[in-house]
Amino acid sequence: MMEVLIIEDEEPAAYRLMELIKQYDPDIHILAVLSSITASVKWLSDNRQPDLIFLDVHLSDGLCFEIFKQVQIQSPIIFCTAYNQYALDAFQLHSIDYILKPVQYEKLERSLNKMENMLSRTTQRIPEMDLNKLVKAIQLQKQVYKSRFMVKIGAKIKPIKIEQIAYFLSSNKLTLLVDKEGRNFPVDYSLDDLITQLDPELFFHVNRKLIIHIDAAQEIHPYFKGRLKLILYPPMDEGADVIISSQKTPHFKVWLGQ
Numbered sequence: 001m002m003e004v005l006i007i008e009d010e011e012p013a014a015y016r017l018m019e020l021i022k023q024y025d026p027d028i029h030i031l032a033v034l035s036s037i038t039a040s041v042k043w044l045s046d047n048r049q050p051d052l053i054f055l056d057v058h059l060s061d062g063l064c065f066e067i068f069k070q071v072q073i074q075s076p077i078i079f080c081t082a083y084n085q086y087a088l089d090a091f092q093l094h095s096i097d098y099i100l101k102p103v104q105y106e107k108l109e110r111s112l113n114k115m116e117n118m119l120s121r122t123t124q125r126i127p128e129m130d131l132n133k134l135v136k137a138i139q140l141q142k143q144v145y146k147s148r149f150m151v152k153i154g155a156k157i158k159p160i161k162i163e164q165i166a167y168f169l170s171s172n173k174l175t176l177l178v179d180k181e182g183r184n185f186p187v188d189y190s191l192d193d194l195i196t197q198l199d200p201e202l203f204f205h206v207n208r209k210l211i212i213h214i215d216a217a218q219e220i221h222p223y224f225k226g227r228l229k230l231i232l233y234p235p236m237d238e239g240a241d242v243i244i245s246s247q248k249t250p251h252f253k254v255w256l257g258q
Helices: 011-024 037-046 065-070 085-094 105-120 131-140 191-195 249-256
Strands: 003-007 029-034 052-056 077-081 097-100 148-153 156-161 165-171 174-179 184-187 203-207 210-213 217-222 228-232 242-244
Touching: 003 011, 003 037, 011 029, 011 052, 011 105, 011 191, 029 037, 037 065, 097 105, 148 184, 165 191, 191 203, 191 210, 203 242, 203 249
Parallel strands: 003 029, 003 052, 052 077, 077 097
Antiparallel strands: 148 156, 165 174, 165 210, 174 184, 203 210, 217 228, 228 242
């Protein structure tokens, strides 16, 4: 039975990955789901190496490569990445494989088949990852994030620049772009799709229904059980509370203070 570790800081993405892994093979044992460098280093220091690691590049407290500087990893790795096409060759050359976000079953299946085929051949070893070469290759590539969204206003199509956006909201099976003037515009993306296209220094995935721009957080208040309550501008419809979970609170503070 294969034992797998998932290191992914976005809850919806981690949940989707778990579902797809179980779809591929219900007998695969998911040992843990970790969301930060700190948690990953501690887990890997305290436990035996898993058979396989699914590793997100951008974690809540930095780039995943910091993990390798603090603990030795011998497990094969499949990177989960939102990097653009120009950077993907680096992952292909210096790891077992990569999966482009949002994760699709067909790509996951190919990656797992590839690893199982390698393991089944006694003469073929899993290639060792050259971390230094991988980091250098990634640093040479600049991730391209969306700078504007095209929205429909009546019979016209208008560009909305990133700096004009307050937040994205999932409501009634629609994804709405809300600008800083409080106007709502439907967009043809899910929040999971959007988070891979937005600069993580500017946008934070609060929960399954909300992604906010850093300028939209006008006030932050301590809430029950280690959570935070946000006051957004413009305010959400009907004055709905925006709560940061206790799990995401440390990551939110790091993001806000960067």
